[in-house]
Amino acid sequence: MRLIVVEAAAEVLGNLPADEIPVPLRQIARFRPQSRAKQGAVPIAGQLETNAAFRDKVARPLRDGQPELCAALEAGEVPAAADPVRLAALAYLLRPRGWTEHVETARAELERVAGAAQEAETARTVAALRDQLAEARTARSEELERMRSELKEARTEIADLRRRLHDEKRTAKAARERAENVEKRHNTDRAETLTALGAADKELKGLRAKLGQAEAALESNRKAAREGRKLEDIRLRLLLDTLVEAAQGVRSELNLPAVILRPADLAGGVDPSAAPAAGRSLSENDPQLFNQVLALPHVHLIVDGYNVTKTGYGELPLADQRNRLISGLGGLAAQTHAEITCVFDGASLDGHIxxxxxxxxxxxxxxxxxxxxxxxxELLKVEPPGRAVVVVSSDQEVAASARRAGGRPATASLLLKRLGRF
Structure with a gap:
């Protein structure tokens, strides 16, 4: 009832002129109708209780909307089908004679309805609880049956585990016994090994002593060999000096010229008069051996010209390639005093160079x-047997020909590295 009265007052409050609105409710009158009923319920109820003029203004729309019910309420003749709650709200606002009885009747009706509703709810709750109890009993029976089954399975599993535990204990005991036997054998083997190691150490010491004696004897032999080689070198040098002095005496006696023709001067080459051809690939040799060979007396170095230039600086014009190689060979000749012959391919030359x-x-x-x-x-063929001849070419055929003729082949890259030191 109170909610109905407050909602009706909140609706009327928004339509009243500002001067007719009670002062405590003027701020609430600015709210929306829903907010007035919620937020202003207490002050609105207070004004309805104490302000009769405001209460009449609120009752006026209800009187206009339900004139017959209002007239019957004021005459004390209430329709039997009227809603007691709404009737109590009208009685509260209109305040006819005996209006409190209507309010009390509405309250009793509400209590009766609430009690009936509570009893119905209680009955529904009791029925639901009974259903839940039945379901719980059924579930408990099922759970109890399941637990009995699980207990039976657990007892079976425990019996199986006990049997397996007994087997494991027996297996563990046998394993411990085997381990003890293995440990005993290990200790025995360890003692035997230590004994063998002691004997081996003793033998090793004896071998080391023998090795020291052998090294001392070897060093003594090496010293004796070095002294023997020194003696042989002295004898060989004395013989060589004798031969040189004898050769000088023969040259002086026969009045031989100081400079004679070399075999390479008689080879069938031509003077520079043609253009060069392309060279071939190279391979590496021992540079130390190359230097040692160049240091031999009267060594003859034969160079496959274009094979070397194409390997080292083939990007240059042919004339520049020749000049660069010949210039480097001149420095090598001045340093080693070797006889050097540089051969170029002149088969396709058609002019003088x-x-x-x-x-x-x-x-x-x-x-x-x-x-x-x-x-x-041809140059290799005219050389006398035994003379030191070096042929520089990366052509495998040329190298093989040099070996057959008794010469020493060397790669083009080896000569280029030697020339690069100037």
Missing amino acids: AVQAPRGVRVLFSRPGQIADDLIG
Whole structure:
């Protein structure tokens, strides 16, 4: 009832002129209708209780909307079908004679309805609890049956585990016994090993002593060998000096010229008069051995010219390639005093080429129809047996030909590295 009265007052409050609104409710009158009923319920109820003029203004729309009910309420004749709550709200606002009875009747009706509703709810709750109890009993029976089944399975599993535990204990006991036996054998083997190690150490000490004696004897032998070689070197040097002095005496007696022709001067090459051909690939040799060979007396170094230049600086024009190689060979001749012959392929040359060969360097071109490899072969053939001859070429055929003739082959890259030191 109180809610109905407050909602009706909140609705009327928004339609009243500002001067007719009670002062405590003027602020609430600015709210929306829903907010007025919620937030202003207490002050609105207070004004309805104490302000009769405001109460009449609130009752006026209800009187206009339900004139017959209001008239019957004021005449004391209430329709039997009227809602007691709404009737109590009208009685509270209109305040006819005996209005409190209507309010009390509405309150009793509400209590009765609430009690009936509570009893119905209680009955529903009791029924639901009974259903839940029945379900719980059924579930408990099922759970009890399941637990009995699980207990039976657990007892079976425990019996199986006990049997397995007994087997494991027996197996563990046997394993401990085997371990003890193994440990005993290990201790026995360890003692035997230590004994063998002691004997081996003793034998090793004896071997080391023998090794020291052998090293001392070896060093003594080496010293004796060095002294023997020194004696042989002295004898060989004395013999060599004797031969040199004898050769000088023969040259002086026969009045031989100081400079004679070399075998390579008689080879069938031609003067520089043609253009060069392309060279081939190279391979590495021992540089120390190369230097040792160049230091031999009267060594003859034969160079496959274009094979070397194409390997080292093939990007240069042919004339620059020749000049660069010949210049480097001149420095090598001055340093080693070796006889050097540089052979170029002249088979395709059709004009005269001026070449300034430095001192100690002979420059040859192959004849028309002949390749440089053939000219190198002729140079090897005219050399006397036993003379030191080195052929520089990365051509495998040229190297093989040099070996067959008793010469020493060397790669083009080896000569280029040697020339790069100048």
